[in-house]
Amino acid sequence: MFDIFGIDPLSFLIIAPAIAALIVAAMPSANKSLVRWVALGFAVLIGAVAVTVFFVYQQNQPSPDASPFLFEVQVEWFSLLGASWHVGIDGVSATMVLLTGILVPLAVLISWEVEDRAHIHLALLLFFETGLMGVFVAMDLMIFFLFYELSLVPMYFIIDQWGGPNRKYAATKFMIYSVGGTLGMLLATQLIGWSAGTYEIATLATQWPAFREGSALLGIDVATVKALAFVGFFVAFCIKVPIWPFHTWLPDAHGEAPTAGSMLLAGVMLKLGAYGFIRLVIPLFPDVWNSTVGLLNIDVATLFAALSVLGIVLGAFAAFGQNDIKRLVAYSSVNHMGFVGIGLAVMARAYGQMWATGAAADAQTAIIATNGAVLQMFNHGLSSAAMFLLAGGIYHKTHTRDLREYGGFWVKAPIYGAIFIFTSMASLGLPGLNGFVSEFLVVRGTWPVFTALTAIAMIGLLFTGGYILKGIRAVLHGPFNLKWRDYHLEIERREVVAIAPLLALMLITGVVPNWILPVINDTVTRILGG
Amino acid sequence: MEVNFSDPNFLPWLIPVGPLLAFFIITLATNRARLVPATSHEYGGHHPDYEGMLVPVATVPSRILSVTVGLAGVIMALFFSYTVAFSAFGEHGFGAEVVYASNIAWMATGDTAFRLGVFVDPLTVIMLIMVPLAVLMIFIYSIGYMAHDPRQSRFFALISLFAGAMLTLVVADNLLLLFVGWEVMGLCSYMLIGFWFEKKSAYKAAIKAFITTRVADVVMLLGIVYLYYATGTLNFRDILYNPELLEQLAATPALIFGSWGISAASIIGIFLIVGTIGKSAQFPLHVWLPDAMEGPTPVSAMIHAAAMVSAGIYAIIRIYPLLEAGGNPHYGILSQPMVLMAVVGSFTALFAATIAVAQNDVKRVLAYSTISQLGFMMAALGIGAYIAAAFHLITHAFFKALLFMASGSVIHGMEHGEHHVHEHAAHGHDDHHHDDHHGHFDPQDMMNMGGLRKTMPVTFITFLIGGFSLAGFPLITAGFWSKDEILADAFYGLTKGYGAHALVFIMLAVAAFLTAFYTMRQLGLTFWGEPRTEVAKHANLGRGLVSFTMTLPLIILAFFAITAGFVGVPPDFPILGPIFSPEHNAFHYFVIETLHPAFQAEAPAVNAIPVLTSFVVALGGLGLGWWMYWRKPLVAGEEDPLVGILGPVHTVLKNKYYIDEIYVAVFVKPSQAFSRFVIDFIDRGILDGILHTIARVATWIGDLFKVLNTWLIDGVGDGIPDGIFDFGGWVRRIQTGHVQEYLLVVLGAVLVIGIILALSTGILQAAG
Secondary structure, three states: OOOEOOEOHHHHHHHHHHHHHHHHHHOOOOOHHHHHHHHHHHHHHHHHHHHHHHHHHHHOOOOOOOOOOEEEEEEEOOOOOOOEEEEEEOHHHHHHHHHHHHHHHHHHHHHHHOOOOHHHHHHHHHHHHHHHHHHHHEOEHHHHHHHHHHOHHHHHHHHHHHOOOOHHHHHHHHHHHHHHHHHHHHHHHHHHHHHHOOOEHHHHHHHHHHOOOOOEEOOEEHHHHHHHHHHHHHHHHHHHOOOOOOOOHHHHHHHHOOHHHHHHHHHHHHHHHHHHHHHHHHHHOHHHHOOEEOOOOEEHHHHHHHHHHHHHHHHHHHHHOOOEHHHHHHHHHHHHHHHHHHHHHHHHHHHHHHHHHOOOOOHHHHHHHHHHHHHHHHHHHHHHHHHHHHHHHHHHHHOOOEHHHOOOHHHHOHHHHHHHHHHHHHHHOOEOEHHHHHHHHHHHHHOOOOHHHHHHHHHHHHHHHHHHHHHHHHHOOOOOOHHHOOOOOOOOHHHHHHHHHHHHHHHHHHHOHHHOHHHHHHHHHHHHOO | OOOOOOOOOOHHHHOOHHHHHHHHHHHHOOOOEEEEEOOOHHHOOOOOOOOOOEEEEEOHHHHHHHHHHHHHHHHHHHHHHHHHHHHHHOOOOEOOOEOEEEEEEEEEEOOEEEEEEEEEOHHHHHHHHHHHHHHHHHHHHHHHHOOOOOOHHHHHHHHHHHHHHHHHHHHEOEHHHHHHHHHHHHHHHHHHHOOOOOOHHHHHHHHHHHHHHHHHHHHHHHHHHHHHHHHOOOEHHHHHOOHHHHHHHHHOEOOOOHHHOOEHHHHHHHHHHHHHHHHOOOOOOOOHHHHHHHOOHHHHHHHHHHOHHHHHHHHHHHOHHHHHOOOEHHHOEOOHHHHHHHHHHHHHHHHHHHHHHOOOEHHHHHHHHHHHHHHHHHHHHHOOOHHHHHHHHHHHHHHHHHHHHHHHHHHHHHHHHHHHHHHHHHOOOOOOOOOOOEOOEOOOEHHHOOOHHHHOHHHHHHHHHHHHHHHOOOOOOHHHHHHHHHHHHHHHHHHOOOHHHHHHHHHHHHHHHHHHHHHHHHHHHHHOOOOOOHHHHOOOOOOOHHHHHHHHHHHHHHHHHHHHHHHHOOOOOOOHHHHHOOOOOHHHHHHHHHOOHHHOOOOOOOOHHHHHHHHHHHHHHHHHHHHHHHOOOOOOOOOOHHHHHHOHHHHHHHOHHHHHHHHHHHHHHHHHHHHHHHHHHHHHHHHHHHHHHHHHHHHHHHHHHHHHHHHHHHHHOOOOOHHHHHHHHHHHHHHOOOHHHHHHHHHHHHHHHHHHHHHHHHHHHHHO
16 A cells, blocks of 8 residues: 555554664653653654554455455565464454554653653553554464564553552553463464464464364364364453453553553553454354353353353442542443453354354344444543543542542532543443444344343443442532642643543544444454345 | 535434534633632532632633523524424425435444434424423523523533433434433433532432433333344334334234233333333432432423423334334223333322422422323323323423423522521621521522512412413413313223223323312412511512523413413314314324324314313312412411321322332442442452462462472582573573663564564565
């Protein structure tokens, strides 16, 4: 399509943040202001490329008979293993690239509040972007895995070094949990790559499911190998999303991370998990999803849906019971990502049916559910990042996260209050704002497939209202707590600049979702053969 | 179709634009404030005094601009609405052959798209007549009512959004867009009920309103989703003007409860009705509405009349054919949703009326009367009295907006009087803080009033007109005609021996009697007799702009509270029929075309029994009220005679059957306890417990290996090469401290990998 400094745009999106990170890290730490501006400059440049990539993709959507991937580049690399540097994006990846490109500059801007070793902090944020972009554009399983692991490292240090009082515990938990998950994934990756002789995701998607039962692989029954590989991927991505009950790392990590870290963790990193399901677990294991889990006598897709609904309901309750503003927002992620999960369960079932019989029972429903799930990923990225920005802002000013210490801030901080309510409403899924569109699509898609579970999920949706209103009430309403009489509580101009793009996107997506939805829809329709 | 806004098919798009634009303009541009000390009188009223703190108060130019922008938005909406409405009146065959509609592809769903747009049929038209007019009155009233509020700009922004959302809901051509307006209104009422957010009662009421309606809304969402799944569309015309489709839905077993013989149409209908039960405050989700009066009074008028609760009834009137599907109320065959509406509606009508009898707060009486009147509409729909429900919706909106604003004037007058009394009392001792009085004296308590007719004559007359309309005073009030039509329809079914109709007739007749009684009680306690407190003696609206803007809307609405009924007089009604309906019942004739001919029903012929019933219950109730509260008005310190008559029943009624307390015990407390249980027991206890156990075991195994190492390797190993030792030492040095160094090493490693990658990519690309 187009080149940047002789490099294709996707490779640029991966490499540029790493180089920018090095430059920023190497800069003299004394001149913080310069470091910040340079980091922001890089982030904005990379963000601009990401936005361009998205809109070029939107304008040049591949025709139904062409490959769904654009910006495809394949370069030989590690041919010994059968891995290659293969990047490209479809509509789902384009959406995620856009989200990453938008959020990183805003996180950099928010990190200006970090005074301690500012240059390293900023460098880590940029370096983190490399990992994220790498996962979203990878078309090779090896590359995917590489960047998936890579993204852990900077986030670990961000939490461990710049986090809140309990940061050591949170960072270790985050790291152990994630690495524990990816261990199985590494094994599965090797198993699949080695037995199929390639790491091409597209090739694997057709070949790997076709390995029939009965034939022996490495002397082990194929079904066993497949089951093991499935579990490896499944658990790794469940941890990342996070799907209940693999979520307990999240409130700690999100709660303790510095503002920018929380923004990117919730905004983008969780999407790695959901993206992994769409890109790998569903295409590679279509047969497994509709097979029965012996112990429970339900199929895997239903199990996944049930866990997602548990996340929706219990996540909402857990958020409702919090008195720590950042943990409240963190649990809201468990709640919201549950909708992604249940949408993907519908996709998985339909894809399995399609693989087995040539057509899904109700392709339209599955497409709507998947559209909803992907859009929910994007929407949650916007609203959770904005929520963390606001929670971080108030924490930075008051040095407490305890909701009971706040009260009546709307008196002194009218602009902050208005933005806080707007963002909360987006998070709550108020119709007219972004979250509603995706939740509506997901509910529409899951209702005919998992009827009872969808009905139960409504309890979660109800309590979403509960914890959101609790947050507004504790921060803004009530008589002003005179303890903060002499504090500056109003939102800072820099914070307004950082949150403004998110607010605009929330409103635009809620009012005219078709600016982004057709990009997702085309790819999803193609995957599910609508 | 070419987009052309002079075409009535496109013009409805512009109707909500004015108020929505006003919201954004006020929020972003005309919301400037200056800082004043919190103890200043400018921050008085509903706000606490914070010692030594500056608080923002809207500047005068901002106030003027905000009011202007808000009014301009509503007038714009009114103009476009009436243009569309009058264009529709002039249209031949409007409703049956012609409707105004246009839509756009809004959301991609596979190979098709979800389309969204505007739609105007006769039902929309009557809403377009009522809503902008009532909203304009409320805006004018708010100018005076909010003139001294420190956040007047914010108020006008929110109430503009409220109006915009209601108009969006009215012109929506599908259930999804309706739901958007529906929920945005929910947000606005939350914000406005909690407008004086520093008050505990205000923010509690706001949360209660939002959560209670949300209980219903999540169920309604399922209904919308199910309908969308079952029909592939949510467009009103496509679904509701399509009897074959509806029959098919009524013949399909539902996805859940299908085995109990419930059809898809029924379950969808029930889900959607639950939405209305929440929004229109029907039992058992009525609890939020009485508390909603914590907001400024214009908001109450907005919620109770022009927008919020009317929207609930409007929605079920709108989807009525779906609710009827599978039955025919005119032959006594009721589908399950219809039965639900008939039972819930008639029960609520009576239940709320009994509570209203025992309330002393001037606004609370009105709040329960709203619940009761909405029950009338709901019950009417339940027996298929479609037109009567729509008619009552319109007349009720006018007289209830009037009543709320009149009660707001009363309260304002009482506060004025309180101020006056206080200034006199404070003359002697200046150190007395001016806010001391607040909290002790309740300006909304009717027991503190009495005799207000003398100082507030216009308010008295208009309140009287509104009250009589609510009570259904025969022949001259709008409320009589609409209520009579409901009773007539119910009676018609009763004569055929239909059980639901009989239930509705009896319950509503009793409720109507109670309505007339508590209205008269309210009027008597407030305006008649002699002032029971010093404050009431001095209650008045003062003079000037505030008084003018708060009086003018009352007069205009009083006009409609009488005349709005005359558009729906049955043509065969003795004497009045030929005068007002020479050809046909204008309202009936126009609105019936909303329905597909398969669902249309003739109005029953005038029958003396229901008409006499209307006369008797209205006049009887008013008479009893007069006998108890006007003949011998209460004097200061005297107890309400009802207390003695009803005894312990009065206590139950006064406490609203203790439903709030029951809900707290059954729903609120257990939810809070469960949320703590999830955090402490499930997440911390079980899940993290398992994790920590694993971690402990791993550490233990690690320690075991370390011991083995020390014992085994160190014991044997003198021959460890120095190189490895050195390397180990180096690693240890990194680990023991300088994270930055460690980081640099990691980054350096990545750089190397990255450069190799980049170069190899670039070179190979160049080569390729």
